[in-house]
Amino acid sequence: GESVGLHLPTLSVQEGDNSIINCAYSNSASDYFIWYKQESGKGPQFIIDIRSNMDKRQGQRVTVLLNKTVKHLSLQIAATQPGDSAVYFCAENAGGTYKYIFGTGTRLKVLA
Amino acid sequence: NAGVTQTPKFRILKIGQSMTLQCTQDMNHNYMYWYRQDPGMGLKLIYYSVGAGITDKGEVPNGYNVSRSTTEDFPLRLELAAPSQTSVYFCASKRTGGRSTGELFFGEGSRLTVL
Numbered sequence: 001g002e003s004v005g006l007h008l009p010t011l012s013v014q015e016g017d018n019s020i021i022n023c024a025y026s027n028s029a030s031d032y033f034i035w036y037k038q039e040s041g042k043g044p045q046f047i048i049d050i051r052s053n054m055d056k057r058q059g060q061r062v063t064v065l066l067n068k069t070v071k072h073l074s075l076q077i078a079a080t081q082p083g084d085s086a087v088y089f090c091a092e093n094a095g096g097t098y099k100y101i102f103g104t105g106t107r108l109k110v111l112a
Numbered sequence: 113n114a115g116v117t118q119t120p121k122f123r124i125l126k127i128g129q130s131m132t133l134q135c136t137q138d139m140n141h142n143y144m145y146w147y148r149q150d151p152g153m154g155l156k157l158i159y160y161s162v163g164a165g166i167t168d169k170g171e172v173p174n175g176y177n178v179s180r181s182t183t184e185d186f187p188l189r190l191e192l193a194a195p196s197q198t199s200v201y202f203c204a205s206k207r208t209g210g211r212s213t214g215e216l217f218f219g220e221g222s223r224l225t226v227l
Contacts, residue, residue, distance in 0.1 A: 008152055034215065043116075043202050043218030044155070089154060091216075098143055098162050098206075099170060100216060102155040 008087060010107040019077040021106045023090035028071065030092035034100070035064060035075045038087045047075070085110045114138050118203050118219035125193040125226045133188040133222050135203030143206040144186040145216060146178065148199040155202065161186055193226045
């Protein structure tokens with residue numbers, strides 16, 4: 001289930017289940033989005049990106065869905081593994097700038 | 113390739129001291145960024161640069177300064193350190209190209225404590 005911790009919301013899933021991590025963005029001018037994974041003590045690492053002219057993009061075991069109408073995107077991880085335990089961030093970029101603004105993040109805990 | 117290298121990895125400062133966080137990348141990337149990450153929180157953009165000699169403010173620039181004299185280096189200067197600047201600082205770079213040509217490559221971070 002999903003719970004709100006002291007800072008980061010946490011999503012706990014059983015190993016082998018699918019995970020869905022959500023992100024709401026506020027800037028209607030944002031037209032490019034990236035998902036990052038951050039393991040403890042490390043810098044964020046790129047997972048997958050999507051442009052606003054797409055609704056869905058698939059990678060290896062991951063899928064990103066974009067709903068521009070409600071300014072929402074999600075990251076789906078298939079067959080979640082212990083190595084997927086990390087904090088996940090979405091980042092957005094608005095047209096005309098090279099700023100990449102990060103969301104709050106979600107901690108994913110994979111239960112054995 | 114070493115990627116993005118940050119130094120120091122850890123530092124403790126007293127209130128009012130100044131210091132520079134170093135960042136260098138060997139990927140010939142034009143775009144470089146500084147973010148801060150407070151404990152259990154997301155990343156906030158401090159400053160960024162689209163090339164040598166060009167810098168611009170991000171979301172939280174107050175209390176910081178940057179310079180970009182070369183493509184490789186993007187140091188972050190803290191003047192008059194305050195406890196509110198206690199954070200982990202991440203430097204990142206992005207390859208030359210359009211803004212939707214993806215990923216930022218991050219360094220390992222510099223953990224700064226101001227007492």
